[in-house]
Amino acid sequence: MTTLLNSRAGRRLALRQIRPRRSPAVPLVLLSWAGAAAVLSLWWFNTPNVTGNAAWLNGAGRLSGLLAGYVLALVVLQMARVPALERRVGSDRVARWHAMSGRYALCLILAHVGLIIAGYATQGGVSFVAQTETMVLTFPDMLEATVGTVTLVVIGLISAGMVRRRLPYELWYYLHLLTYAAVFLTFWHQLSNGAEFVGDMTAQTAWYVLYGAVSALAIWYRLLVPLRLNMRHRMRVEAVVQEAPGIVSVLIKGRKLHRIGAEAGQFFRWRFLAPGLRWGSHPYSLSAPPRPNLLRITVKAVGGHSTGLADLKPGTRVWAEGPYGAMTASRRSQGKVLMIAGGAGITPIRALFETLPGKGGDLTLLYRARTIEDLALWGELKQIATERDARLLYAVNGPDGARPEISAERLRALLPDIDEHDVYLCGPPGLTDHAYEALHDAGVPDRRIHHESFEL
Amino acid sequence: MTSYDEVPSYDEPEPLRHVEHVMGTVFSFDLREVHDADRPRVLAALDGAVVGLHRVDELFSTYRHDSQISRLAREELTLSRCEPEVRDVLELCEEFSYRSDGWFTALYAGGRPDPTGLVKGWAVERAARMLASAGAGSVCVNGGGDVQVHGGPWRVGIADPLRRGELLAVVEAHGELAVATSGPAERGCHILDPHTGRPPADGLASVTVVGTSLTEADAWATAACAMGAERARPWLQRQPGAEAFVVTAEGTTWQTSGFTRYSAELCVS
Amino acid sequence: MKRKNPLRRILLGTAATVAGVVALLALKQPAGGGQNVAGPPAGQAPPVAATAPPGAAQGAGGGQTLTGDVVDTQYGPVQVSVTMSGGKVTAAQAVKTPNSGPRSEQIAKDSIPQLNQQAVSAAKVDTVSGATYTSEGYSKSLQSALDKAGTK
Numbered sequence: 001m002t003t004l005l006n007s008r009a010g011r012r013l014a015l016r017q018i019r020p021r022r023s024p025a026v027p028l029v030l031l032s033w034a035g036a037a038a039v040l041s042l043w044w045f046n047t048p049n050v051t052g053n054a055a056w057l058n059g060a061g062r063l064s065g066l067l068a069g070y071v072l073a074l075v076v077l078q079m080a081r082v083p084a085l086e087r088r089v090g091s092d093r094v095a096r097w098h099a100m101s102g103r104y105a106l107c108l109i110l111a112h113v114g115l116i117i118a119g120y121a122t123q124g125g126v127s128f129v130a131q132t133e134t135m136v137l138t139f140p141d142m143l144e145a146t147v148g149t150v151t152l153v154v155i156g157l158i159s160a161g162m163v164r165r166r167l168p169y170e171l172w173y174y175l176h177l178l179t180y181a182a183v184f185l186t187f188w189h190q191l192s193n194g195a196e197f198v199g200d201m202t203a204q205t206a207w208y209v210l211y212g213a214v215s216a217l218a219i220w221y222r223l224l225v226p227l228r229l230n231m232r233h234r235m236r237v238e239a240v241v242q243e244a245p246g247i248v249s250v251l252i253k254g255r256k257l258h259r260i261g262a263e264a265g266q267f268f269r270w271r272f273l274a275p276g277l278r279w280g281s282h283p284y285s286l287s288a289p290p291r292p293n294l295l296r297i298t299v300k301a302v303g304g305h306s307t308g309l310a311d312l313k314p315g316t317r318v319w320a321e322g323p324y325g326a327m328t329a330s331r332r333s334q335g336k337v338l339m340i341a342g343g344a345g346i347t348p349i350r351a352l353f354e355t356l357p358g359k360g361g362d363l364t365l366l367y368r369a370r371t372i373e374d375l376a377l378w379g380e381l382k383q384i385a386t387e388r389d390a391r392l393l394y395a396v397n398g399p400d401g402a403r404p405e406i407s408a409e410r411l412r413a414l415l416p417d418i419d420e421h422d423v424y425l426c427g428p429p430g431l432t433d434h435a436y437e438a439l440h441d442a443g444v445p446d447r448r449i450h451h452e453s454f455e456l
Numbered sequence: 457m458t459s460y461d462e463v464p465s466y467d468e469p470e471p472l473r474h475v476e477h478v479m480g481t482v483f484s485f486d487l488r489e490v491h492d493a494d495r496p497r498v499l500a501a502l503d504g505a506v507v508g509l510h511r512v513d514e515l516f517s518t519y520r521h522d523s524q525i526s527r528l529a530r531e532e533l534t535l536s537r538c539e540p541e542v543r544d545v546l547e548l549c550e551e552f553s554y555r556s557d558g559w560f561t562a563l564y565a566g567g568r569p570d571p572t573g574l575v576k577g578w579a580v581e582r583a584a585r586m587l588a589s590a591g592a593g594s595v596c597v598n599g600g601g602d603v604q605v606h607g608g609p610w611r612v613g614i615a616d617p618l619r620r621g622e623l624l625a626v627v628e629a630h631g632e633l634a635v636a637t638s639g640p641a642e643r644g645c646h647i648l649d650p651h652t653g654r655p656p657a658d659g660l661a662s663v664t665v666v667g668t669s670l671t672e673a674d675a676w677a678t679a680a681c682a683m684g685a686e687r688a689r690p691w692l693q694r695q696p697g698a699e700a701f702v703v704t705a706e707g708t709t710w711q712t713s714g715f716t717r718y719s720a721e722l723c724v725s
Numbered sequence: 726m727k728r729k730n731p732l733r734r735i736l737l738g739t740a741a742t743v744a745g746v747v748a749l750l751a752l753k754q755p756a757g758g759g760q761n762v763a764g765p766p767a768g769q770a771p772p773v774a775a776t777a778p779p780g781a782a783q784g785a786g787g788g789q790t791l792t793g794d795v796v797d798t799q800y801g802p803v804q805v806s807v808t809m810s811g812g813k814v815t816a817a818q819a820v821k822t823p824n825s826g827p828r829s830e831q832i833a834k835d836s837i838p839q840l841n842q843q844a845v846s847a848a849k850v851d852t853v854s855g856a857t858y859t860s861e862g863y864s865k866s867l868q869s870a871l872d873k874a875g876t877k
Contacts, residue, residue, distance in 0.1 A: 040749065050753040059750045067742075104738060140690055192694070198713075475872050482863040484872050486851065576857070598868060600857040615855030615867060623867070626850055639856035662856055 023326065025089045032074055039070045042196040042203050057119030061112055062195055068108035069190050069207070072183055073214045075101045080218040081225075081321070087266070090326035091283075092453045099159070106156040109149060141189040148185030151178055169305070170279045180218075187211055226321040233260055235318040237272070238294065240310060247376045248310045249287065249298040252318055258292040261323055263330070264351035265424070265452075268322030270297070277308050285325070285348035287377065289355045298347050298376060327452040329356050332422040338415060340406075340435050342368040342427025348452065349426050350377050353384055356424075360389030364415060367394045368404070368431055406434050408441035419443035425451040472498065472592075476506050479513045479576060481600030483583075489593025489607060501590030505583040505597075512579040515542055518572060525571065545571050545578055552675035559691075560679035561650040577602045577636055577674030584670075603635040604670040611720060617662040618707050625701055625709075627666055628720035634670035638663050638677035639703075649682050656684030661705050663688065666718050667698040676700075 043062055050059045078085065078098040085094045121131035136142050155176055157163060164172055190207065191197045197204050235254035243249050254260075262268070267285035271278065282305050287298035301307040327348060337358055341349035346367060353365055365385070369375050375394055385392035393414070395404040411418050423439055425432055432451060439449055472487040485505070490498045517523045524542050527533040535543060549562030549571050562571045580599035584606060587595045594607030603612050610629040616622040617639050627635050639662030640655070649656045663680040665673040676698055680688040685704055692700040692712050699715040711719070853867045863869050 044749070044753075047753055049755040050750050051755060056750055059753070060746050063746050063749060100734075107739075108742075134686075138686055138690065140694060473872065477860050480859060481857055482860055482868070484852065484868055596852050598852045598854070600863075601853070601855040601868070602857070603852050603854045605852075610852070611850040613850035613853040613867070615853050617856060620865070621867060623850065623853070627854075635854040637854045637856055664854060 023089050023331075024084065025093065028085075028089065035074075036067065036070060039066050042066060042206075046196045046200070046203075054119050054123035057115050057122060058195075059119075061115030061119050064108045064112040064115060065190070065194065066196065068105055068112050069187075070210070071101055071105040071108060072186075073210050075105055076179070076183055076218060077214045079222075080214065081221045081324070082217055083221070086324040087326055087328075090452060091267075091324045093326075102156065102159070106152060109152065113149065139189070140192040142193070144185040145189035148182040151182035152186070155179055155182070169303075173280070222321075226319070229260070229321070230319050233257060233320075235295070235320055237312050237314050237316040237318060239314055240312050242310075243298060243376055244373060246301045247298065248301070249296055250309055250312060252295045252297070252320075253293055254295070254318075256292070257290050257295055260290060260295075262286060262290045262295070263323070263328040264289045264355045265328040265348045266323040266325040267348065268295075268297075268320040268324065271319040271321075272309070272312060273317040273319060274308075274312060277305065277312075280305050281319075281321070282306075283324070285351070286323075287347040287350050289351050298350070300344050300376065302344075325452060327352075327424060327426065327450050331450045332356075332424075333448070336362045336415075336417070336421045337364070337424065338418065338421045339363070339365045339424045340368065340427070340431075341365070342431035343374075345426030345428070345431075345452075346376055349424060350381060352424060353381065353390070358388070358390070361391075363388060363390035364421075365390065365392050366414075367392070368396075368406070368427065369394065370397050372396055406431075406438050408438045408443075411438055411442045419445075422448045422450065425449060429453060472502065474502060474506070476509060478506075478509045479517065479579075479600070480519070481576070483509060483580070483600070484596075484598040485583075485587070486596040486598075487587060487592040487594070488596075490591065491593075494591030498587065498590050498592045501587050501592075505586050508583060508586070509579055512541070512575060515539055516545065516571060516575045545575060548578065548671060548675075549574050552672070552679070556675065556679040556691075558650055559682050559687075560675045561682075573638075573678045574671060574675055576600055577604075577634075577670040580604050581634065581670040601637050602670055602674055604632075605629045605634075606632050608633075614664050614701055615662075617703055624703065625664075625711075626720045627664075627701075627718045629718070632668050633718075634667050634673045636665050636667075636670055636673035636677045638665075638674070638681045640681070649684070656682060658685040659705055660685050660688060661703040661707070663692075663703075664701040665692070665698050666700070666715070673698060 040063065043059075043066055047059065047062075050056060075098060078094050078101060117128055117132050117135065120135065121128050126134075136146050155178060158167060158172060158175060191204055197207065233254040233256060235252050235257075238251040238253040241249045241251065264286065267283050269281045269283045271281045284297040284299055286295055288296045299306045299309050301310060325348070329352065337356060339349045339353060339356075346369075349365065349367075353363070356363065365381065367375055367378075367381070372394075375396070378394075381392055384390065395406070397403055415421060418439075419442065421444065423444055425435055425439075427435075432453060436449065436451070440446075472485070472490060474485040476483045476485070485502060487498060487502070513523075514520070515524045518525055518529075520526060524533060524538050528535065528538060528542070535546070546562065549560075552560045552574065553562060560573065562574060576599050580597050580602055581604050583599075584595050584597040584604040587597070588606040592607075594605070594610070596603065596605045596610055601615075605612070608629050608631060610633075612627040612629060612633075612635045613623040614625045614627065614635070614637065616624045627633070629635075639660065648654060660681055663677045665677040665680070667673040667676070676692070676695060677700075680692055680700065680702070683691060685702075688702065689710060692698070692702070699712045699718060701712075701715055701719075702710045704710070850871070852871060855866070855868075858866050858868075
């Protein structure tokens, strides 16, 4: 069992830095709507009128095509690991946006293909199939675009929940990476065939700028920044510690880790360069605040990857990308804090529990697990609670398997002034959904509930 | 053979015209804005240009048994021993073949070099440049239907391939411009699809390409003819710096979107 | 963070997109349902829209050039310049053509009316570009007529 506690000085330092920051999610969403309007205006100003069936089909096809191209750029941007998104909006939220946008883009693409072929076929008086053949085989860049589109459809299909769960994670991940290639292939036909782009230098330039910027960001934040991070910090496994049956902590050493920019509550995407593990990159939260030469993650063995961690040899090289995650101390306003953790969600909460600024009596932690044995890092939590004069509570299933109720009444009974608390919530979806509802009913405003879901 | 028909002098600098039969076709020269002081130099340049054309014929004619091209084909001569012009032209043929994805070829079916698709335009371009640099203010050289002009303004008519003696369009040139037309109309179906060895199924009646270099315009016109109607249109639209006017076998016309830049009214009253 | 009902979100998104697209297209309907040029099957050349009122560029006598208004055909906007001589159209040419991609341009170019061919003397060209003629063919060509005329 490891114990890692920061000094009081560290805590005081953290306190001084508290600056409540709101998530930039709303302005970003508004900005993307504005972008969509700008893109549609390309069509608006290029089209004098729309008359006849063919023109309606072509018009709808062009609009859906323009939107699809735009949304696809956003889809890539969302996964570019841009810090403003990952750390300020939150990796989990961005991942949800990405899933939504991806599905939307795919629908737009399919609509675009069908409408344009139908429109051209109607206009030219040929059959749908003949028109498809002509377009794919003779129009510029259409062969590449077809390959790219088919790839996107396949990626979309395998990303659907049902299929995704059946695939080994690594396979799914590497297939999903083909999206970059597919976007590259489909980009060119937009400029060489798109009615709004042919002959219009301004529109073409704007499109190049859009895709160029997104590509540059992706290359920078997904390739170059991690490269620099790993070369600077050179992380290796220091030790692997059994915390409890099925729960291990991995201690990772490196250079100047206090400069890695990680805050309590954040996570990294880890790649351990050991046989069997090196092909997968998995997100695990820091279970203790970062120290100058040590990081710690605590993992419950639930799958192939996490089980393999128990066998890591000291000295194994570690490739990390991050820090990511928005569930940090900076999210909260001054005041009291309630932390609710369930299952693996305890890891970031444990780190926050240690360093979140607060006076005695201000902090409460409620840990929900199935059984007492599943309460990982319990010893440390007790020690921190004593030191900081914080309340530590746990809720496990009853002997008959009955789940403890997390309801507004019980929460209010626990903390009568719960509506003045900030709440940090981290755990499996079932728990967080229930807790969220209960908190909402208990009068905690939305902006005070800070949450990170682990279904990345 | 080399008689220069001179127009009687007036106050303005008068045009020089000349017609030369060479390479199995006819080259027409039209030189204007030649000041009296430049006249001897321009006349000498015209002489030189005509001699140049005959030299090109000697080197490149596939009908001549002893031309360098024919000897190259029979492997009596290696490329390194050919005159620099032959190497230049064959290099150009290769470049254009590459840039047109093989649709322009300078080879017979058997692989022997046949640069005839390019030589005429290249010779015209060279001659026109020579004359322009010799001091002629406006130069128009028409080699068997492929035109290179300097100065101007020049009005270049585009012949209707299906109706002899008729024009379909007029290209107005200000400055250096080339107008090359390819098609099966006059010499028979001599443009073949290099992939099948036969004329293209949806063949065009004529393709006119307008650009600054006649050599390139000539090559593109030939390539477009070989492609056939369906492929030629998007391909022509895509070529940077070149515009095209196309006549289909049915008689309809089509032009690239930038062609309006050059086209002028057919009738001027 | 609220858990939205995913099905509701899908329906809402679809409905909003479809409604938006339909609205945009509907807003582009021409006023008064007027200048709808019935399009021919591709490959034929229809006459220029008769509804195009020519703009004034009238010169005296023959050879007046009239530039028509931009006509919205179903292939896009087309503006045609027409030359009249003695009450007949002697030349027509597209001044502005729809700029909407290879396929639409292809069709649009087919819409441009065929010209009545004119002899080269009326056209006043300096030289003629055409497919290569042989020496014999030259003598019957327009170019030889020009060359002869120039050396008179």
